[in-house]
Amino acid sequence: xxxxxxxxxxxxxxxxxxxxxxxxxxxxxxxxxxxxxxxxxxxxxxxxxxxxxxxxxxxxxxxxxxxxxxxxxxxxxxxxxxxxxxxxxxxxxxxxxxxxxxxxxxxxxxxxxxxxxxxxxxxxxxxxxxxxxxxxxxxxxxxxxxxxxxxxxxxxxxxxxxxxxxxxxxxxxxxxxxxxxxxxxxxxxxxxxxxxxxxxxxxxxxxxxxxxxxxxxxxxxxxxxxxxxxxxxxxxxxxxxxxxxxxxxxxxxxxxx
Numbered sequence: 033x034x035x036x037x038x039x040x041x042x043x044x045x046x047x048x049x050x051x052x053x054x055x056x057x058x059x060x061x062x063x064x065x066x067x068x069x070x071x072x073x074x075x076x077x078x079x080x081x082x083x084x085x086x087x088x089x090x091x092x093x094x095x096x097x098x099x100x101x102x103x104x105x106x107x108x109x110x111x112x113x114x115x116x117x118x119x120x121x122x123x124x125x126x127x128x129x130x131x132x133x134x135x136x137x138x139x140x141x142x143x144x145x146x147x148x149x150x151x152x153x154x155x156x157x158x159x160x161x162x163x164x165x166x167x168x169x170x171x172x173x174x175x176x177x178x179x180x181x182x183x184x185x186x187x188x189x190x191x192x193x194x195x196x197x198x199x200x201x202x203x204x205x206x207x208x209x210x211x212x213x214x215x216x217x218x219x220x221x222x223x224x225x226x227x228x229x230x231x232x233x234x235x236x237x238x239x240x241x242x243x244x245x246x247x248x249x250x251x252x253x254x255x256x257x258x259x260x261x262x263x264x265x266x267x268x269x270x271x272x273x274x275x276x277x278x279x280x281x282x283x284x285x286x287x288x289x
Contacts, residue, residue: 034280035168036069036202037084038076045084046071050202050280078201083127086170086203087149087252092119093243094145094174094191098233098258105261114234114242117187119174119197119256127201127282131175133266134193135289139178140266143259144217144225144274147172148236149203154249162240165249168203171274171282172256173217176263198274198284199254209278215260218273227260 034050048071069076096115097103103110125131133140151167174197181190210229217225234242239255249255266272268288275281 033168033205034202034208035086035205037086038069039082039084040071040076041080048076050078083201085124085126086200087167087254089121089124089252089254090250091121092123092147092172092197092254092256093117093247093249094119094256095234095239095258099227099231099260100233101227101231101261102259102263105263110233114239116243117191119192122194123192123197125195125198125284127198128284129195129198130285130287131195131198132287132289133175133195134177137177137179137288140288141176141178141263142217142219142224142266142272142274143174143176143263144215144276145172145174145256145259146209146213146215146229146276146279147199148240148255148257150249150253150255151251153251154240154244155247157240157244159235159237159241162237162244163206165240166206166236167251168205169209169276169279170199170203170254171201171276171279172254173198173272173274173282173284174256174259175266197256198272198282200282201280204279209276213277213279214275215277216273216275217262218275219264219266219270221271224264225260225262229257231260232257 036050149167154165177190212230270286
């Protein structure tokens with residue numbers, strides 16, 4: 033199942049299913065006016081509604097350096113346990129929204145990531161049972177203000193600014209997302225990042241086990257699993273797409289005051 037939250041023309045917030053038609057691939061369907069969003073007996077074209085963030089997290093737990101190639105490009109050692117940091121709810125924004133980035137910064141980077149959406153309250157989960165708590169997967173762009181990230185320890189200015197976590201457009205249940213699902217970032221149509229879920233240093237079950245050793249994950253919370261090599265700076269007016277096999281394409285435009 034592929035679930036979507038949306039606001040209809042009357043202003044009602046609804047949850048529905050996103051289905052494709054005529055053999056269109058989901059990655060295409062999520063990117064443009066293909067397929068249908070169903071709510072009961074009603075059906076909507078994706079461009080007829082406002083796509084909302086697919087979940088409402090109390091927190092986003094992000095994983096740093098979860099690809100060896102990204103660790104290498106950052107000139108960092110591969111960690112011996114997951115490197116974790118948080119993004120608060122103010123960072124969340126949705127598919128097709130313009131994101132406003134902090135002004136007067138030399139470099140703010142895109143980071144394409146597979147995000148895990150938690151379906152049930154989860155504490156102290158073992159890796160073996162971890163997937164029982166997963167609602168599904170979505171796309172996330174871990175926008176990163178490198179100016180401040182490089183000079184602060186806790187990355188609040190670097191990672192937790194408004195609109196720093198575009199997410200969506202939908203949640204795909206786990207059976208739709210292959211173990212080797214491709215993860216790609218495009219800026220103005222040019223591929224900047226391309227890798228696969230099977231290149232993770234720490235798997236999704238391992239991440240859930242580690243995170244829930246220390247904190248409770250609530251329904252709707254998100255784990256952002258790290259980004260592959262190829263991160264790079266964004267400029268005013270750029271269009272950024274994060275595409276994940278089996279999920280779809282998250283698209284945002286960038287505004288820098």
